[in-house]
Amino acid sequence: MLQYSAIASHYLSGSNAVNPLNESNTVMKQGNNIFPKTPTGIDGLNEITGGGFPQGRPTLICGSAGSGKTVLAMQFLIKGITEYNEPGVFMSFEESSKDLAQNVRSLGFDLEKSIAQKKLKIDYVRVERSEIQETGEYDLEGLFIRLNHAIDSIGAKRVVLDTIESLFSGLNNTAILRSEIRRLFQWLKEKGVTTIITGERGDTTLTRQGLEEYVSDCVILLDFRVIEQIATRRLRIVKYRGSTHGTNEYPFLIDENGISVLPITSLKLEHTTSAEIISTGLPGLDKLFNGGGYYRGNSAFVTGSAGTAKTILAAYFALSSCKKKERVLYFSFEESPDQLVRNMLSVGIDLNPYIKSKLLLIHSSRPSLHGLEMHLLSLYKYIREFKPHTVIIDPISSLVTIGSRGEVRAMLARLMDMLKIHQINSMFTSLTHKQPISYNALAEEAISSLVDTWIKLRNEESKNNRVRSLYIEKSRGMGHSSEIRNFIVTDNGIKIMNADLQTEQGHNGSEEVIALSGNGSKNKF
Amino acid sequence: MGKEENWELWLYIAGQTPKSILALENITKYSKEYLKGKGRNYTIEVIDLLKSPELAEDDQIFAIPTLVRKAPPPLRKIIGDLSDKEKVLTGLNFRPITVADGK
Numbered sequence: 001m002l003q004y005s006a007i008a009s010h011y012l013s014g015s016n017a018v019n020p021l022n023e024s025n026t027v028m029k030q031g032n033n034i035f036p037k038t039p040t041g042i043d044g045l046n047e048i049t050g051g052g053f054p055q056g057r058p059t060l061i062c063g064s065a066g067s068g069k070t071v072l073a074m075q076f077l078i079k080g081i082t083e084y085n086e087p088g089v090f091m092s093f094e095e096s097s098k099d100l101a102q103n104v105r106s107l108g109f110d111l112e113k114s115i116a117q118k119k120l121k122i123d124y125v126r127v128e129r130s131e132i133q134e135t136g137e138y139d140l141e142g143l144f145i146r147l148n149h150a151i152d153s154i155g156a157k158r159v160v161l162d163t164i165e166s167l168f169s170g171l172n173n174t175a176i177l178r179s180e181i182r183r184l185f186q187w188l189k190e191k192g193v194t195t196i197i198t199g200e201r202g203d204t205t206l207t208r209q210g211l212e213e214y215v216s217d218c219v220i221l222l223d224f225r226v227i228e229q230i231a232t233r234r235l236r237i238v239k240y241r242g243s244t245h246g247t248n249e250y251p252f253l254i255d256e257n258g259i260s261v262l263p264i265t266s267l268k269l270e271h272t273t274s275a276e277i278i279s280t281g282l283p284g285l286d287k288l289f290n291g292g293g294y295y296r297g298n299s300a301f302v303t304g305s306a307g308t309a310k311t312i313l314a315a316y317f318a319l320s321s322c323k324k325k326e327r328v329l330y331f332s333f334e335e336s337p338d339q340l341v342r343n344m345l346s347v348g349i350d351l352n353p354y355i356k357s358k359l360l361l362i363h364s365s366r367p368s369l370h371g372l373e374m375h376l377l378s379l380y381k382y383i384r385e386f387k388p389h390t391v392i393i394d395p396i397s398s399l400v401t402i403g404s405r406g407e408v409r410a411m412l413a414r415l416m417d418m419l420k421i422h423q424i425n426s427m428f429t430s431l432t433h434k435q436p437i438s439y440n441a442l443a444e445e446a447i448s449s450l451v452d453t454w455i456k457l458r459n460e461e462s463k464n465n466r467v468r469s470l471y472i473e474k475s476r477g478m479g480h481s482s483e484i485r486n487f488i489v490t491d492n493g494i495k496i497m498n499a500d501l502q503t504e505q506g507h508n509g510s511e512e513v514i515a516l517s518g519n520g521s522k523n524k525f
Numbered sequence: 526m527g528k529e530e531n532w533e534l535w536l537y538i539a540g541q542t543p544k545s546i547l548a549l550e551n552i553t554k555y556s557k558e559y560l561k562g563k564g565r566n567y568t569i570e571v572i573d574l575l576k577s578p579e580l581a582e583d584d585q586i587f588a589i590p591t592l593v594r595k596a597p598p599p600l601r602k603i604i605g606d607l608s609d610k611e612k613v614l615t616g617l618n619f620r621p622i623t624v625a626d627g628k
Contacts, residue, residue: 126585131601133616136547136608141539141589142574142581149578171588171604 035242038086038158038194041079042072044261048237048246053218058185058195060215062206063222068233068254069198071107072222073160074100075258076196078109080158081119088158089150089193090122093166097122107258121150127170134172140180144187151193159188159195165209174209182214206238217241223249235261248410253377260377262414273297274423278324281316284487284496285455288472290479294453297423299416301447303430304457309468309489310429311335313457314392315344315351316494317427322354326389329382330362333398337362348492361386367398375399376411380418391419396428396447409446416450452476458484470496532560532567533596534617537581539574539589544606548590551607559619592617 037051046052053059053076061069077088092100100122101111114120123146151159164184167177188195197215199207206212212219219238224231234249252261274296280286286293294300300317302310318328332340340362341351354360363382367375376399383391393399396412419426428451430444448454454473459466471484487496536552538545552569560567574581574589584593588604594617603616613619 123582125587127587133601133603133612134605135603135612135616136606137544138588138590138605139544140587142537142591143587145539145574145578146581146587149581167587 037243039079039084041076041083042259042261044250044252045235045259048235048250048261049218049240050243050245053194053196054240054243055194056189056192057217058188058197058215059218059220060197060199060207060211061220061222062199062201062212064201064224067201067222067224068252068259069222070095070100070162071104071254072259073162073196073198074104074109075107077120077158077160078104078111078114081114086157087119087154088121088160089147089154089156090120090160090162091147091150092122092124092162093127094163096124096126100124106256107254108256109258118154121154121156123147123150127166129170132170138173138176140167140177140184143180144184147184148191151191157193159193160198161195162198163200164197165199165207165211168209178209181209181211185214212238218243222252251377251411253374260380262377262380262411272423278425279320280313281318281320282313282494282496284485284494285313285470288481288483288485289475294425295477296425297420298425298453299419299451300425300427300453300455301430301451302427302455302457303432303444303448305432305459308457308459309487309494310431310457311340311394312344312347312349312489312494313455314394314427314429315340315349317425318360318390318392319349319351319354321390321425322351322359325359327358327386328354328360328390328392329386329388330360330392330394331379331382332362332364332394333367334395336364340364346491347489347494361388376415379415383418383422383424388424390425390427392427392429394427394429395431397430397432409450412446413450448474530565531596532556532565532594534567534569535584535593535595536569536571537574537584537586537589537591537593538571542589545590547606547608548592551610551613552592555607555610555613555619559614594618 036055037049037053038055039052040046040049061072063069074090077090080086080088090100095103097111104111111120111122115122125143125146147159150156164181167181168174171177185195185197197211199209199211201221202208202210206219206221218240221236221238223234223236225234226232233252233254235252236249237245237247250261252259276296277291277293278296278298279293280289280300302313304310314330318330321328330340335343337355341355344351351360351362355362361382365375365378379391379393416426428447430447432444453475456471456473458469460469461467467486468488469484469486471482472480485496487494489495534552534556536545536549538548549569549571556567556569572580574586581587584591585602586593590604590606592603592607592613594601601617603613607613
C-alpha cells in the first residue's frame with residue numbers, strides 16, 4: 001500500500017511559509033553616495049576599512065588553517081549582538097554548535113547566553129560524504145530555507161558562513177555547487193544581511209574553490225607566518241569595492257579579548273601640537289634646549305653604548321612627570337621593576353613613592369617572549385588602560401632585534417603616531433655599539449628620523465679615566481645648544497658640568513643661551 | 526520467515542518543482558517494484574520545507590530533493606532527482622524480494 005501522508009500539515013503551525021527567494025525585503029540603493037558600513041566589532045579593523053564591512057553585502061575572509069577566520073567571524077557576530085544590538089546567525093559547516101561554543105569561550109565569548117536571549121542562532125550543517133549519495137539533479141534550496149528560517153526567527157542582521165567550501169568536499173557535483181553558491185550570495189544581498197563568508201586559502205587562488213569570483217564587494221586575507229621562530233598574524237584587505245581602504249599588511253593579535261588589529265589609530269599626520277614646555281627632569285639638560293625642555297607630546301630618543309646612563313636619564317624624565325602628578329608608563333625590556341627601582345635608588349632616584357601612588361607603572365617583559373607585533377599591541381593595550389601622560393620604552397633596541405627593517409619602521413611610526421595623537425610624551429632609549437652591529441644601527445636608523453629629539457650619550461676614555469658626555473643631535477622646532485657637555489653620575493644623580501668647566505670652551509653664544517633657559521627650567525616664565 | 530519489515534522513507538522537497546516531482550515519481554516506482562510484498566510495509570512521506578522550514582535542521586537537509594531512509598536503520602540519505610536507479614537501490618540498500626524471501 002502506498003500513501004502520501006502530508007506530514008507537513010501537522011507541522012504547519014505558523015504561516016511563515018514564504019519562499020525565501022521571493023522575499024527581498026531590502027533593496028540596496030546603488031546610486032547612494034554614502035556607502036553604508038557595518039562596524040566589525042574588531043579593534044583596529046574599522047579604521048582600516050574606513051568604518052567596517054559593506055552593509056547588507058557579503059565579505060569574504062580567507063586564510064590558511066588556523067589563521068583566525070572563525071574567531072574573526074565569531075567576534076563580528078558577538079560584538080554585533082553586545083555592542084550594536086544586531087542579532088546574528090552562525091552557519092557552521094565544520095564545527096558543531098557545542099564545539100564552537102567551547103572553542104571561543106577562551107576568548108570571552110559566551111555563546112549560550114546569546115543563544116538563550118534569542119540573539120544568536122548557530123546552525124551546524126553537517127556534510128558527510130559517507131552518508132550521502134547523489135543521483136541526478138538537485139539544488140541547495142534546503143540550505144536557503146534553513147538560513148532564511150534562522151535569520152527570520154531572530155531578526156538577524158549579521159550572518160556568518162563558516163566554511164561554505166566544505167560542501168565541495170562532501171558533494172561531487174561541483175557545477176551545481178558553484179551555481180548554487182553564486183545564487184546564495186546573491187540571495188544574501190537581497191536579504192540585506194551583512195555576511196562573512198570564510199574560505200580556506202588555495203595554492204594559487206585566495207580560496208580553494210575560487211569563492212573570490214563570487215564575492216565582489218570585500219575580500220580580506222588572513223595570514224599566519226613564523227619568522228625566526230616567532231609567529232605573527234597579518235591581515236590584508238585584498239579588495240573593497242566602492243571604498244577606500246588601507247592596503248598594507250596589518251599585524252593582528254588573538255588574545256583573551258579576541259582579535260585586535262594594528263593600527264589602532266590611523267597613519268595621518270594631523271595631530272595637534274602643543275607649545276607647552278616640560279622638563280627633561282635634569283635642569284642641566286633643560287638648559288641645553290632654548291625652550292628650557294621638551295615640548296609636550298615630544299618624542300625623545302636617547303642613544304648610547306652600554307653603561308652610558310641611558311636608563312638614568314629615562315628615570316629622571318619619569319620622575320619629573322610624576323612630580324607634576326602625571327602618570328608614567330615605563331616599559332622595561334631589560335630589568336624587572338624591582339631591579340630598576342633598586343638600581344635607580346643607587347644614584348639617588350627614588351621611584352617607590354610614585355609606584356605606590358600609582359603614578360608610575362613599570363611593565364617588564366623579555367623581548368624574545370613575543371613577536372614585535374605582540375609587544376606593540378600590548379603596549380597599546382597598556383597605554384589605553386593606564387592613560388599615561390608619559391611613556392618610556394627602555395630600550396627600544398631590544399624590540400628591533402626581533403623584526404625586519406621595514407616592519408619595525410612601520411610599527412614604530414604607528415606607535416609614535418598614536419602617542420602624538422594623545423599628546424603623550426615619550427622617551428625611547430637605544431643601545432649602540434662602537435662598531436655598529438647591524439640591528440643596532442637599524443634601531444637608530446629606524447627611529448631617529450621619526451623622533452623629535454635625539455640625545456646622544458658617550459662614555460670615552462680620556463687619560464686616566466672615562467669621561468661621560470652628552471649632546472643634542474637634533475631637536476625639532478626648538479633651538480638647542482651644540483655643545484658636548486660632560487657629566488658625572490654620583491650617588492645623588494647626574495651632574496651636568498657647566499660649559500666653562502670643560503676642557504673645550506664653548507663659544508660665547510652658549511653663555512647667553514644658558515642664562516635664558518636657566519629661568520625656564522625653574523618654570524618662572 | 527523473519528519478522529515484518531517496515532520501510533519509512535521521507536522525501537524532503539521545497540515546493541512542487543520538476544526535480545521534486547521527478548524524485549517522487551522515481552521513488553514511488555522503485556518502492557512498488559522492490560518493497561511491496563509479503564512481510565513488508567513501506568510509507569513515503571513528503572515534507573515540504575517551504576511549509577515547515579524548521580524540519581530541515583533536524584535531518585541535516587541542505588539539498589533538495591533529499592530522500593531519507595528513516596527505517597530500517599541505519600539512516601541513509603540520497604540527494605537528487607533519483608534518476609539513477611542502480612544508485613538509489615544500492616544507496617538505500619533495496620534488496621530484491623526473491624533474495625529476501627529465499628533466506
